[in-house]
Amino acid sequence: MFRLKLLVVAFIVLLLPGCAMVPFGIGLIPGAPSYVSSIIGGGQSMYETAVDERTTEQQMLDAIVAGHAQAELYKNKDIRADQINTYCYFGKLYLVGEYDSQEQLRTIYECMDRVEGKRQIISRLYLRAPDSENDFFSDQAMYAELRTQLMADFEVTSTPVEVQIVQGDIILLGVIHDKPERDRIMAHALSMDGVNRVVSYLYHQENAGPDPQIMTAQLTPSPEPSRVIPPPPKTKPKKTRPKVERTPTPDPHPVLAVSNPDRGR
Known part of the structure; x- marks a missing residue:
């Protein structure tokens, strides 16, 4: 498809x-x-x-x-x-x-x-917050002001930049030229009155690394049934044989001491 x-x-x-x-x-x-x-x-x-x-x-x-x-x-x-x-x-x-x-x-x-x-x-x-309807007009006013600033800045190509304002947060999206342009866009966004935070998804070749922590809406995991961990199996102790002290076996042909025959002469 x-x-x-x-x-x-x-x-x-x-x-x-x-x-x-x-x-x-x-x-x-x-x-x-x-x-x-x-x-x-x-x-x-x-x-x-x-x-x-x-x-x-x-x-x-x-x-x-x-x-x-x-x-x-x-x-x-x-x-x-x-x-x-x-x-x-x-x-x-x-x-x-x-x-x-x-x-x-x-x-x-x-x-x-x-x-x-x-x-x-x-x-x-x-x-969605219960009073989100009241925040809608303030977000729109902030959006209009930020758009005006970006368009007035001739060092910023503001056309490809998407601006979204949700619950006082400014979210910036788009593919821009380089880091200096990103810094100027961020500076305009941070200068807004009443902004909570600025979240940048502005992409340029210099920041082609991993994305920041971006997941804000996660599904609540369903509770899993408690698992009973069985006890480890019992192991039988190994039987050890008692040590038996062995007595040396007598030599059947003992060597007798031979006296010196020349002694006493």
């Missing part, structure tokens, strides 16, 4: 002329909201494709995986469409958003298991 989708997208790309064929083809992928605008305006999408550090093929593969994941969530009636956003970079599928209960979280992960082509699932999901 995954190969069929890839072939269909590749066929569309080949039919379209010029540089606009790539963003337009990506825009036809169902469930990829970040690329839907490419159908209406190709200029911005061409710019986003050009400044992204990934190859065009890798961008297409990642868009298919993220779109498939988002479509799986949309199909499930127990999950609200605005709860979770999906992103994919180099085959790693990122989930950012909120969940309501352990049952819903289990359903989310079951949906992600059906996504083909992913290498890894990285979850940044938060348990």
Whole structure:
């Protein structure tokens, strides 16, 4: 199924002329909201494709995986469409958003298991708080301010950077050029008023190492029945024979002492 989708997208790309064929083809992928605008305006999408550090093929593969994941969530009636956003970079599928209960979280992960082509699932999901509606407006104001700062900084290519704010945490995702650019983006995020913490999933070639501790939403393990450990088997003590002192056997032919015959002469 995954190969069929890839072939269909590749066929569309080949039919379209010029540089606009790539963003337009990506825009036809169902469930990829970040690329839907490419159908209406190709200029911005061409710019986003050009400044992204990934190859065009890798961008297409990642868009298919993220779109498939988002479509799986949309199909499930127990999950609200605005709860979770999906992103994919180099085959790693990122989930950012909120969940309501352990049952819903289990359903989310079951949906992600059906996504083909992913290498890894990285979850940044938060348990929905009762007063989350009141925090929504403050998070949106923080998002708008941070976006304005990133766009005003000409040393930051802010277009490929995805910004999500959940319960006062700023989550940054994207593929950027180098570490200095990452440091500038982080500095803007840390300067926001009211931010709890900044979580960076910004990828560049210099930090292509292991991911940080990223799992925030884990399923509660079901209690296992207590196991009775049997006692070790009893071993019989080894019988030892008492040591018997043996008396030396008398020599049947004893050697008699011979006196010196010359003594006393």
